[in-house]
Structure formats: C-alpha cells, structure tokens
Amino acid sequence: QVQLVESGGGVVQPGRSLRLSCVASGFTFSRYGMHWVRQAPGKGLEWVAIISYDGSKKYYVDSVTGRFTISRDNSKNTLYLQINSLRGEDTAVYYCAKDGPQQLKLSWYFDLWGRGTLVTVSS
Amino acid sequence: DIQMTQSPSSLSASVGARVTITCRSSQTIKNYLNWYQKKPGAAPKLLIYGASSLQSGVSSRFAGSGSGTDFTLTISSLHSEDLATYYCQQSYDIPLTFGGGTRVEMK
Numbered sequence: 001q002v003q004l005v006e007s008g009g010g011v012v013q014p015g016r017s018l019r020l021s022c023v024a025s026g027f028t029f030s031r032y033g034m035h036w037v038r039q040a041p042g043k044g045l046e047w048v049a050i051i052s053y054d055g056s057k058k059y060y061v062d063s064v065t066g067r068f069t070i071s072r073d074n075s076k077n078t079l080y081l082q083i084n085s086l087r088g089e090d091t092a093v094y095y096c097a098k099d100g101p102q103q104l105k106l107s108w109y110f111d112l113w114g115r116g117t118l119v120t121v122s123s
Numbered sequence: 124d125i126q127m128t129q130s131p132s133s134l135s136a137s138v139g140a141r142v143t144i145t146c147r148s149s150q151t152i153k154n155y156l157n158w159y160q161k162k163p164g165a166a167p168k169l170l171i172y173g174a175s176s177l178q179s180g181v182s183s184r185f186a187g188s189g190s191g192t193d194f195t196l197t198i199s200s201l202h203s204e205d206l207a208t209y210y211c212q213q214s215y216d217i218p219l220t221f222g223g224g225t226r227v228e229m230k
Contacts, residue, residue, distance in 0.1 A: 004166075035219075037167075044210065044221055044222070044223050044224045045159075045161070045167070045210055045212075045221045045224075046221065047212075047218060047219040047220065047221070050217075050219075059217050059218075061218045062218065095166065095167065097167075100172065107172075107214065108155070108214035108215075108217075108219060109157040109169070109172055109212060109214045109219075110157075110159070110167070110169060110212075111169045111172070111178065112169075113166040113167045113168070114166055115164075115165065115166045116166070
C-alpha cells in the first residue's frame with residue numbers, strides 16, 4: 001500500500017527540540033524528493049522544506065532556516081524533520097509529502113501526503 | 124516570494140452546481156500551478172498539476188485551466204463528497220507557496 005505515516009509530534013515547551021519522522025511504503029522511497037508541509041490551527045498550508053532523493057539538496061522556507069533540519073535515511077525509507085528552538089508559531093500539523101512523479105528529479109509539487117502529526121508548543 | 128491569492132475564501136453551492144475557484148499569482152508562474160483538496164482530519168489530495176493535468180484517479184468533474192498569473196479550478200457538478208477546502212500552490216520558485224484556501228460548503 002502506497003502511504004506515508006508521520007510520527008513524533010506532541011506537546012513541547014518553547015525553546016525545546018523535537019524530531020518528526022515519516023515512514024514511506026509502497027514506492028521506491030530512495031528515488032523521490034520529499035517535503036514537509038505544515039498547517040497551523042485554523043490556517044492554510046505552508047511549505048516548510050524539501051530534500052532531494054539522495055539528500056544532496058535541501059531547501060527551506062525562510063521562517064525555519066537555521067532551526068529546522070530535513071534529512072532522510074533511504075535504508076529505512078524514512079524522512080525526518082529536526083525542529084530546534086521551538087516557538088509558539090511552530091504549533092501546527094506537520095505533513096510529509098512525496099515530490100511529484102519524476103524519479104531522481106524534483107517536480108516541486110506533492111502527489112502523496114501523510115495524515116500528519118500535531119506539534120503543540122506550549123509551556 | 125510569490126504570493127498566491129484565491130477567491131472566494133468560501134462558497135456555498137447546491138449538489139449538481141458548477142463551482143469555480145480562482146487563483147492569482149503575484150508574478151507570472153507559467154503553468155506551474157497545482158490544486159489540492161483538503162478535508163478535515165484527512166491527508167491533502169493532489170487534484171490538478173501543471174495547471175490543467177488531471178492527477179490519476181481523480182474524478183473528471185475536476186478541471187484546471189489558466190497560465191501566467193490567473194488560474195481556475197472548476198468542479199463541473201458538485202457532489203456531496205466534494206465538501207472540502209481547496210488550495211492552489213505554485214511550483215515555479217522557492218519558497219513554494221499556497222493560496223489561502225477556498226472552503227466549499229453545501230447549500
């Protein structure tokens with residue numbers, strides 16, 4: 001079954017760190033770029049970061065640059081998002097998403113999404 | 124950053140009605156425009172990519188059009204299962220950006 005399953009969310013105090021994971025199945029994970037996208041409560045979707053199929057290219061939205069790190073382990077079919085120095089505005093559902101259908105290249109859109117994991121930043 | 128503006132922000136329509144959602148970009152994005160459907164508690168779903176290409180498995184009720192800065196998503200005949208929020212997204216430049224969403228409700 002083709003799917004993405006996120007985990008690692010929870011309630012975290014401001015300033016602390018968290019690592020989100022996303023396990024992929026049903027497709028050749030190592031041949032596709034992957035993204036993180038988030039949705040704050042009552043808000044729209046916000047793209048967070050992308051990583052190329054081999055991890056050699058990474059791009060971030062400005063608001064998370066320096067605090068978030070996207071990475072992947074192709075041997076485990078797993079995508080990660082390390083979040084440091086958490087802020088209240090990081091409270092959101094975090095989705096992992098597969099990049100489009102081109103293998104070994106980036107399409108810059110999302111053709112498969114997980115159901116998300118909720119991160120709540122609160123003291 | 125490229126700003127994406129959707130209109131309307133919400134709409135109410137009857138089953139069987141034709142629904143049109145528009146998306147405008149702050150600069151030309153050629154045809155690098157994609158549409159998603161988001162239902163509460165569910166994963167977003169890709170509907171249209173490249174402004175007008177229907178994603179595999181998506182109902183032909185959905186159609187996309189436009190190029191440059193102005194784009195449209197049309198639902199030819201609204202079904203009850205189409206109740207959702209719809210988002211456009213530009214894939215022309217990073218940061219990738221979404222429109223604010225259009226919530227479709229049943230009249």
